[in-house]
Amino acid sequence: MILGRMRGAGIARAVMQGPRPVVLSGPSGAGKSTLLKKLLKDYENVFGFSVSHTTRQPRPGEVNGKDYHFVTREEMQKEIDAGEFIEHAEFSGNMYGTSKGAVQAVQAQNQICVLDIDIQGVKNIKKTELNPIYISVQPPSIEILEKRLRDRKTETEESLQKRLTAARVDLELSKEPGLFDLVIINDDLEKAYSELKAVLLEDREVTTALQLLPPHAETRTSTANAEHRGAVAAPGSLEVSKARLDGAWSKLGEWKLFLPVAGGAAG
Numbered sequence: 001m002i003l004g005r006m007r008g009a010g011i012a013r014a015v016m017q018g019p020r021p022v023v024l025s026g027p028s029g030a031g032k033s034t035l036l037k038k039l040l041k042d043y044e045n046v047f048g049f050s051v052s053h054t055t056r057q058p059r060p061g062e063v064n065g066k067d068y069h070f071v072t073r074e075e076m077q078k079e080i081d082a083g084e085f086i087e088h089a090e091f092s093g094n095m096y097g098t099s100k101g102a103v104q105a106v107q108a109q110n111q112i113c114v115l116d117i118d119i120q121g122v123k124n125i126k127k128t129e130l131n132p133i134y135i136s137v138q139p140p141s142i143e144i145l146e147k148r149l150r151d152r153k154t155e156t157e158e159s160l161q162k163r164l165t166a167a168r169v170d171l172e173l174s175k176e177p178g179l180f181d182l183v184i185i186n187d188d189l190e191k192a193y194s195e196l197k198a199v200l201l202e203d204r205e206v207t208t209a210l211q212l213l214p215p216h217a218e219t220r221t222s223t224a225n226a227e228h229r230g231a232v233a234a235p236g237s238l239e240v241s242k243a244r245l246d247g248a249w250s251k252l253g254e255w256k257l258f259l260p261v262a263g264g265a266a267g
């Protein structure tokens with residue numbers, strides 16, 4: 001995959017401004033969209049979804065411009081060549097990519113931008129100045145992943161097998177130290193969602209207090225679901241008391257008032 005080139009410092013600054021974006025990655029079927037939809041519904045004014053482009057066919061119920069910008073390969077390649085993309089990748093026989101416009105549209109609303117991208121996208125975003133929080137959502141096992149993908153009934157046997165092959169690669173590559181700030185094992189959905197909220201809250205608390213956007217130093221594995229794959233929680237694992245979480249999370253909307261307004265920092 002080729003990284004779309006940033007054109008000019010102005011665009012880089014425009015993409016960077018505001019609170020840190022959030023990248024959700026992980027195998028197809030791990031539960032990224034499910035978690036994201038809950039987050040976007042519960043905190044609709046706080047988080048905004050970066051609508052990617054893709055050349056894959058829309059699934060029943062998917063809305064053009066909301067779930068994805070559904071485009072042809074030719075249309076997408078033209079925009080890539082014009083430097084309109086932050087990153088793009090080939091996944092399971094289709095092109096996917098994040099346009100600069102997708103991120104800017106969210107930040108123009110003064111919302112925290114959330115990206116759902118594959119592991120190639122993660123590696124390429126790391127080469128940009130976007131500086132998001134990187135979260136990997138993973139299934140408890142490859143067998144459970146396969147069952148969830150089959151039950152979702154969105155794939156043909158061929159595309160399902162391609163996704164399972166990609167999932168095995170994804171799970172191997174995501175072991176790279178420091179690649180993700182947090183790994184969430186999505187076994188019990190509610191637990192996984194609580195962990196997602198907790199880490200987003202924790203980061204907002206720090207960044208809001210300091211008005212800084214520091215990168216995380218270590219990868220943490222969520223404790224609540226860790227036993228399902230025999231993982232041992234690393235030092236510094238996520239431990240947020242419920243009282244602190246409830247109190248602080250509920251303030252997130254208020255904190256937003258104190259965060260830099262999109263456009264304010266542009267030179």
Ligand SMILES: Nc1nc2c(ncn2[C@@H]2O[C@H](COP(=O)(O)OP(=O)(O)O)[C@@H](O)[C@H]2O)c(=O)[nH]1
Nearest residue numbers: 028029052088089091096097098116117118121
């Ligand atoms: N690199 C990159 N990957 C993306 C982008 N948008 C979606 N993806 C990833 O493409 C993969 C396939 O997405 P999709 O076809 O919607 O299938 P699903 O994840 O199984 O619902 C997933 O891993 C997504 O995270 C993007 O803009 N860039």
Ligand SMILES: Nc1ncnc2c1ncn2[C@@H]1O[C@H](COP(=O)(O)OP(=O)(O)O)[C@@H](O)[C@H]1O
Nearest residue numbers: 028029030031032033034148152186187188189
């Ligand atoms: N914790 C969970 N337990 C059981 N089923 C789940 C869980 N999380 C997600 N699912 C289901 O698994 C399927 C894949 O989830 P989805 O959010 O589409 O994954 P992704 O966006 O990562 O491809 C969906 O049918 C979803 O309803």
